[in-house]
Amino acid sequence: MTVLVAGGAGYIGSHVCKMLRERGYDVVVIDNLSHGYKSFTRYGEFVLGDISDENLLDLVFKTYKIDAVMHFCAYIEVGESVVDPNKYYQNNVSNTLTLLNSMLKHDVKYFIFSSTAAVYGMPQRIPIKEDDPKMPINPYGKSKYMVEQILDDFDRAYGLKSIRFRYFNAAGADESLEIGEAHEPETHLIPLILDAALSVRDSIKIFGTDYETKDGTCIRDFVHVNDLADAHIKGLEYLISEKKTDYFNLGSGSGFSVREVIEKVKEVTNVDFKVEEVDRRPGDPAYLIADNTKARKILGWEPKYDLEKIIQTAWNWHKVLRKK
Numbered sequence: 001m002t003v004l005v006a007g008g009a010g011y012i013g014s015h016v017c018k019m020l021r022e023r024g025y026d027v028v029v030i031d032n033l034s035h036g037y038k039s040f041t042r043y044g045e046f047v048l049g050d051i052s053d054e055n056l057l058d059l060v061f062k063t064y065k066i067d068a069v070m071h072f073c074a075y076i077e078v079g080e081s082v083v084d085p086n087k088y089y090q091n092n093v094s095n096t097l098t099l100l101n102s103m104l105k106h107d108v109k110y111f112i113f114s115s116t117a118a119v120y121g122m123p124q125r126i127p128i129k130e131d132d133p134k135m136p137i138n139p140y141g142k143s144k145y146m147v148e149q150i151l152d153d154f155d156r157a158y159g160l161k162s163i164r165f166r167y168f169n170a171a172g173a174d175e176s177l178e179i180g181e182a183h184e185p186e187t188h189l190i191p192l193i194l195d196a197a198l199s200v201r202d203s204i205k206i207f208g209t210d211y212e213t214k215d216g217t218c219i220r221d222f223v224h225v226n227d228l229a230d231a232h233i234k235g236l237e238y239l240i241s242e243k244k245t246d247y248f249n250l251g252s253g254s255g256f257s258v259r260e261v262i263e264k265v266k267e268v269t270n271v272d273f274k275v276e277e278v279d280r281r282p283g284d285p286a287y288l289i290a291d292n293t294k295a296r297k298i299l300g301w302e303p304k305y306d307l308e309k310i311i312q313t314a315w316n317w318h319k320v321l322r323k324k
């Protein structure tokens with residue numbers, strides 16, 4: 001079975017490619033390397049190019065016998081999406097449509113989509129269940145929810161079967177140290193704390209200490225990237241056996257405050273560093289915690305990494321990354 005991984009040179013996509021190979025799937029990656037790395041594409045065939053390029057997609061679907069597509073391509077910075085929404089709707093929605101159309105043209109009917117907890121916006125209850133209201137509050141989250149809705153229509157009209165996974169806070173790295181989180185620019189909490197531990201940054205700034213949470217800082221649900229990868233393979237098996245469109249939260253089900261994460265990094269790395277308290281970042285919900293019962297029950301998914309292991313694997317990788 002051959003899987004086309006769009007965006008497979010990026011953080012999450014590369015971990016999925018590695019696990020697909022380990023479990024016996026053939027992998028073809030398409031990535032324009034706008035935010036990915038050639039060195040992350042070692043787990044299959046690599047096609048350099050953009051998913052907006054219909055001719056290239058035609059060639060890929062003709063050259064390789066693709067059975068399913070996993071789609072990780074997107075712009076992912078919430079703040080930038082507010083300033084330049086066109087960039088986000090173009091890449092995350094319009095280019096996704098081009099990819100979906102190419103699939104239909106070549107009769108490929110299984111699709112796995114990277115969605116996000118950002119589709120829920122400011123959640124009304126915690127933990128968040130899949131059927132809770134979807135009210136994204138920025139163009140990034142809206143672009144992902146638009147694709148989710150398109151996928152329902154494409155199932156009804158064309159029989160395209162899809163799974164959308166709503167990731168909570170992806171973190172950690174593969175233990176091989178071949179791949180890991182290397183966003184440029186980096187906006188995510190754990191790699192930024194690790195930069196402070198390595199003195200790449202002077203400090204870590206806590207965005208807001210006056211939330212209605214136990215220590216005043218935001219609570220997030222961190223999920224290891226290899227647990228996400230495992231869910232993708234379970235999702236693919238489910239799509240093929242059940243032929244059913246569905247959607248799942250992917251989070252650990254546990255929440256940790258920003259302060260707790262900083263303390264855990266200090267403990268794991270055995271390094272002390274400066275912590276600054278600054279104003280809230282606009283648009284951050286106080287709590288984001290997944291109810292992951294559905295993925296556990298239906299897919300038999302069982303996240304294996306706790307926060308300490310997530311930070312340990314991220315730290316091992318981050319030391320390699322910053323030495324380069």
Ligand SMILES: NC(=O)c1ccc[n+]([C@@H]2O[C@H](COP(=O)([O-])OP(=O)(O)OC[C@H]3O[C@@H](n4cnc5c(N)ncnc54)[C@H](O)[C@@H]3O)[C@@H](O)[C@H]2O)c1
Pocket residue numbers: 006007008009010011012013030031032033034035036037049050051052071072073074075076091095114115116117166167168169170171183
């Ligand atoms: N990182 C997270 O915490 C997180 C959380 C929720 C959802 N997601 C979603 O997961 C997916 C992967 O995220 P990531 O952190 O691995 O991001 P990433 O930027 O590391 O990976 C995205 C990859 O897609 C490629 N790409 C982007 N647009 C492309 C295009 N038009 N044509 C070809 N290649 C293109 C980039 O070069 C990059 O390699 C994204 O869709 C993101 O929205 C990520």
Ligand SMILES: O=c1ccn([C@@H]2O[C@H](COP(=O)(O)OP(=O)(O)O[C@H]3O[C@H](CO)[C@H](O)[C@H](O)[C@H]3O)[C@@H](O)[C@H]2O)c(=O)[nH]1
Pocket residue numbers: 076078116117118167168169170187188189190192204205206207208218219220258281284288
């Ligand atoms: O330097 C920093 C960076 C972050 N934070 C805080 O740490 C928490 C986590 O922030 P991240 O930017 O790491 O992650 P988010 O929860 O904002 O968002 C991430 O997860 C979401 C889903 O939960 C979306 O998918 C989004 O794309 C992805 O960036 C937030 O409370 C944020 O305010 C800080 O205090 N200091």
